[in-house]
Amino acid sequence: MGTREIKRVFKNEFDVISSDRKTFAVFLLGPIIVMAAFGAATMQTRPQLITMSVAIVDEDRSPLSNNLVARFEQSEYVIVKYKTDRATAEQLFQEGKIDAIVIIERGFDNKARTFYLYSSESEKARLDLIVDNSYFIAPVAVPLTLQTVMIDFYLKDLPKALGFQSEQITAEVVQQLVSRLQVVYVDVNLAYGKDLPFFTMVFPLMTPIVLFTFGLFMSGLSIVGERVRGTLPRLLKTPIRRSEIVLGKLLVYLGIAIWDSLVVLLLSAFLFGLTPKGGALLMFLALFLTTYTGCTWGMFYSTFSKTERQVTDLKSYTTLVLMILGGVVFPLSIMPEPVQVMAYVLPLSHSVNAIRAATVKGLSPEFIVGDLGYLFVFGTALLGLALISFRYVKD
Amino acid sequence: MIAVRNLSVVRGKKTLVQGIDFTVERGEIVGILGPSGAGKTTIIKVLTTEYPCSPGQVIIGGHDVATQARSAKQIFGYVPQEHQLYEDLTFLQNVMYFGGQYGLDQAYLLERAQRMAMIVELGEKLNEKVGRLSGGQKKRVSVATALAHDPELVILDEPTSGLDPATRRALWKFLKSVNQSYNVTMIVTTHFLDEAEFCDELLIINRGRMVTYDSPRNLKMRMPGEGKAIELEMFTLDDYVSAKLSQFESKAKKDKVVEMVDRSGYRVKVFCKDIPAATAKIPHLLAEVGLGFKAMNIVDTSVEDAFIYLTGERYKEEE
Numbered sequence: 001m002g003t004r005e006i007k008r009v010f011k012n013e014f015d016v017i018s019s020d021r022k023t024f025a026v027f028l029l030g031p032i033i034v035m036a037a038f039g040a041a042t043m044q045t046r047p048q049l050i051t052m053s054v055a056i057v058d059e060d061r062s063p064l065s066n067n068l069v070a071r072f073e074q075s076e077y078v079i080v081k082y083k084t085d086r087a088t089a090e091q092l093f094q095e096g097k098i099d100a101i102v103i104i105e106r107g108f109d110n111k112a113r114t115f116y117l118y119s120s121e122s123e124k125a126r127l128d129l130i131v132d133n134s135y136f137i138a139p140v141a142v143p144l145t146l147q148t149v150m151i152d153f154y155l156k157d158l159p160k161a162l163g164f165q166s167e168q169i170t171a172e173v174v175q176q177l178v179s180r181l182q183v184v185y186v187d188v189n190l191a192y193g194k195d196l197p198f199f200t201m202v203f204p205l206m207t208p209i210v211l212f213t214f215g216l217f218m219s220g221l222s223i224v225g226e227r228v229r230g231t232l233p234r235l236l237k238t239p240i241r242r243s244e245i246v247l248g249k250l251l252v253y254l255g256i257a258i259w260d261s262l263v264v265l266l267l268s269a270f271l272f273g274l275t276p277k278g279g280a281l282l283m284f285l286a287l288f289l290t291t292y293t294g295c296t297w298g299m300f301y302s303t304f305s306k307t308e309r310q311v312t313d314l315k316s317y318t319t320l321v322l323m324i325l326g327g328v329v330f331p332l333s334i335m336p337e338p339v340q341v342m343a344y345v346l347p348l349s350h351s352v353n354a355i356r357a358a359t360v361k362g363l364s365p366e367f368i369v370g371d372l373g374y375l376f377v378f379g380t381a382l383l384g385l386a387l388i389s390f391r392y393v394k395d
Numbered sequence: 396m397i398a399v400r401n402l403s404v405v406r407g408k409k410t411l412v413q414g415i416d417f418t419v420e421r422g423e424i425v426g427i428l429g430p431s432g433a434g435k436t437t438i439i440k441v442l443t444t445e446y447p448c449s450p451g452q453v454i455i456g457g458h459d460v461a462t463q464a465r466s467a468k469q470i471f472g473y474v475p476q477e478h479q480l481y482e483d484l485t486f487l488q489n490v491m492y493f494g495g496q497y498g499l500d501q502a503y504l505l506e507r508a509q510r511m512a513m514i515v516e517l518g519e520k521l522n523e524k525v526g527r528l529s530g531g532q533k534k535r536v537s538v539a540t541a542l543a544h545d546p547e548l549v550i551l552d553e554p555t556s557g558l559d560p561a562t563r564r565a566l567w568k569f570l571k572s573v574n575q576s577y578n579v580t581m582i583v584t585t586h587f588l589d590e591a592e593f594c595d596e597l598l599i600i601n602r603g604r605m606v607t608y609d610s611p612r613n614l615k616m617r618m619p620g621e622g623k624a625i626e627l628e629m630f631t632l633d634d635y636v637s638a639k640l641s642q643f644e645s646k647a648k649k650d651k652v653v654e655m656v657d658r659s660g661y662r663v664k665v666f667c668k669d670i671p672a673a674t675a676k677i678p679h680l681l682a683e684v685g686l687g688f689k690a691m692n693i694v695d696t697s698v699e700d701a702f703i704y705l706t707g708e709r710y711k712e713e714e
Contacts, residue, residue, distance in 0.1 A: 229482070231479050231480065233475065234480075237468065238493060
């Protein structure tokens, strides 16, 4: 091995990649953008990744319920995003904006006191926890949350509320309290997909990214392929309009997108037992619109890229950023508000939402239609961008 | 058919071509000639609506290419320098696709494709993938593709570039036959000056400027010997002979015997108005500078001679 030869190849390779400014810019900026997305998505998350965002419904509004709310706020496994009423919390929960609802029922304080001080036969204070089971993080976070929240509540808040002074909380008292930990009845209700197979649970996470990437890769090489082959300049000297080239090519990929979506739906249903609870048609639309958005995004890249390498690099980084911000790797609910806004602007979060709603959650169509509409609008906007971009690119 | 008025093309801060004027009549073959980088492809790009002219005007078949590009495109077929074909598709598929852009009926196009395949003598290759054809065959497929919609005008950008001499001649023979059989107007760029003879008119450009626009015959007749020159065959051509030839040229020009001497090879071309008189004087002038020669002949002038005469520059054919 000659070092001089290696140096020559090194210099040549550097010259080649740096001569293509777009590719070089993607090489240099790509990791920064991906890391920025990664950092932004996880910056609010505590050292323990297993964190769930909750809405607390405090119907009792008593000193004791206040203490309990404070305990939730202090828990490192919980991000209290909303303190609201039950109806609003349920709405937020269905929209996927929170992972769980904590409901402290009216009479919580009274029932706890009565139960502890007077009658163990009386009705217990009740704490309801409704947890979104469609993400894998929430169910794991529940026991950890309850462990941290309830122990401090029992050992510190409850004795104080019952009139014990700090110095009175001796080992004996604690022993007595621990034996009466049943003061609060905690009802954990796992919403969505309680008994669903693993495939169904993973389906909303994997399918959007797979179909989107297919669409992006398929159409990404269409116009740039003509450029590289040299057929585009010739084609542009015929009476065909640039917009006709874009739309004609896109139609092919949309045909393939229909086929892909059907195959995914049928194989999942008949081979892997997936039940599209929201209806097969809505499910198909969710899959198709995801691929459609990928196709128009790829077409947009294709209109201004000069080489296949430029498109390939752009596609790879786009997929990574969308995976991070699209709710595939991390739940959107754990992200800071501004990042969530960005995530909701991007199409993949809507694909995940729609497909999850149609499979795991089994929500009614009105919860899915919004996301589908957004996907259609976003994909069509990208198509518009592609048409504008192709019009002004010099070929 | 085509009217080009004061055509200039400026890209960024660079002026690519300037002050080009010419008109083309229906059925003519017009050659755009010039050395590499002269601006031939730029003119083609304007004619094919790819570049705007700034300023200037190009009218094709009554349509201004700047404002009626789509109508102008209906009139011409284009044969690019490279093949620019879909190599994974067949000859037929290529013709059908490119021809289809002109809004023609599929059945008509199929018939045209078959006829074009016969004309370019590739009838048996109609269903062959273009990628499997030879360079010369691809070029013919490219021409057939440009002719598919029966255009009045075909614009060919360096069609013979990269072809061997035999294939070049064959392609020109074919272009001529198409031109004559179908009265198709042709604009052809080339950097091979010997191909000028196939053209009815020549637009000669150099360094982005128009040198002249005339027929090959007129170009030669406009030279001092009205199409004739004296060719001196030297024994050798070294630095000594070259220096002596310079002395001869200065003296002969001073005595008004010759107008120009082309000393590019050991066959030296001498251009003069009065050939018989010069034939008598040249041996004496050469003897005066101490130079002998092997033979002296009267020869026909070529377009290359005209280029050198008009530009004062040697023509460089290499790409």
